[in-house]
Amino acid sequence: MTNNWSNDGLQRWIEQISARDFGKPFRHYARWNTRLSSTGGRYLLKSHDIEINPKQWEANGAEEVERIIKHELCHYHLHLEGRGYQHRDADFKRLLAEVGGSRYCKALPAIRKKRTEPYRYFLLCQACGQRYRRKRKVDVKKYVCGKCRGKLTLEAIAE
Incomplete structure (x- = not known):
């Protein structure tokens, strides 16, 4: 998957991963969100949409972004099925291990620098x-x- 920075490309990519690794369709919307700073992506409970941080793509590449997508799809599918979708739930941990998603995303270099700023x-x-x-x-x-x-x-x- 080459990144064309379009939401349509991301949408198709997430739909493919959902069908291939989960055997279920992704029926909501996916989009890039440049405002995410300390996270790789997020699943929105009310709209069921998924947002992905494009900075993760720039810093860590497509493989890391795919693991982030799998993580968010675990939240998505478990939530819609009424099962434990939170990080602490056994269902979530089990499904994440099965599909090979990442538990935590890699830290971005700019974030590390920002957090070590001295007290002024x-x-x-x-x-x-x-x-x-x-x-x-x-x-x-x-x-x-x-x-x-x-x-x-x-x-x-x-x-």
Whole structure:
């Protein structure tokens, strides 16, 4: 399967995988979703649609995306059958192993970098001395200490 970045191509690919590996049709919609950041794909419970992260294709290739599709199809088919479709359910784990889907998707390089960003802001409670580290700036007029409800001050900004 070559990626043509069209939702129609993804739809056909998911329909083929569903018929081949599950022996059941995929009757809903599939689409690429560039807004997914920390996940490879998702199954939407209300609409029964499947969304796949195209960044996984770029970073890890078609084989990894196929394993992600199988994972989402496990949620899809089990949910429609009224069986255990959640990650913790035995039905889900069993079906995932049978079809060769991935339990977890590979992390994207940009996500790893984002999560290891150093703390830039340090807050200090004036009442109890509790210190807080934050990556984003906090409005000290709006928030109070979670321990004693004391006033917070911005202690230092690390650059």
